[in-house]
Amino acid sequence: MMEVTRTELLPGVHLTAVQTKKFKSSVLGMQFLAPLARETAALNALLPAVLRRGTAAHPDMESLSAALDELYGGTLEPTVRKKGEAQCVGFVGSFLDDAYTLDGSAVLEPAAALLGELVLEPYTRDGAFCPDYTRQERENLVNRIRAQINDKRQYAQLRVVAEMCAGEPFGVDKLGDEETAAAVPPQALWEHYQKLLRTAPVEFYYCGSAP
Numbered sequence: 001m002m003e004v005t006r007t008e009l010l011p012g013v014h015l016t017a018v019q020t021k022k023f024k025s026s027v028l029g030m031q032f033l034a035p036l037a038r039e040t041a042a043l044n045a046l047l048p049a050v051l052r053r054g055t056a057a058h059p060d061m062e063s064l065s066a067a068l069d070e071l072y073g074g075t076l077e078p079t080v081r082k083k084g085e086a087q088c089v090g091f092v093g094s095f096l097d098d099a100y101t102l103d104g105s106a107v108l109e110p111a112a113a114l115l116g117e118l119v120l121e122p123y124t125r126d127g128a129f130c131p132d133y134t135r136q137e138r139e140n141l142v143n144r145i146r147a148q149i150n151d152k153r154q155y156a157q158l159r160v161v162a163e164m165c166a167g168e169p170f171g172v173d174k175l176g177d178e179e180t181a182a183a184v185p186p187q188a189l190w191e192h193y194q195k196l197l198r199t200a201p202v203e204f205y206y207c208g209s210a211p
Contacts, residue, residue: 009204018207024100026208028111029092030119031079032200036087036169042176043192044089046134046141046184048078052091053133054123067114071107072096076115082174091115099209108210128190141181145173
């Protein structure tokens, strides 16, 4: 039996929860919903990857991985999706459901806290994103954009949409364009993120046994 609820946590912040005891793993995710636009698509796509590199309390991927190992080897991965004319960027995590921990300890609460760190307490240098992290993830994003041509069927679909919807938001690729992605500086990405925090609707999703 599944019970689905949708709750407004704050103005513009909603949680969709699926309560079920069918699975041994629970899923916890959050997404910023941003208008799809050529000028900002690459910045939005870059954000979760940079945020995933470290937090104030866990400043690198090694310490983040250690924190996830403490949560029975849970995962928290960046996501970038396109839904209509909206770009959805954030994280999705998978964790052992609380009902199956060996000692009855809670996993959901510390997992949610770690997600909160990634979103609200990122690792920074001099009041902006870490230049090294930004540069490395910028290169990764450019490589992802270039690599799309290797999947011929998907690439053909991307090109058809881009040509048919040229000049429209729907024609913009979820990863943005290579030129913009290659030129994003840490300070500009940080300022864009502050705007996203102020203005973007947020959707949380949970599936697991917790009420």
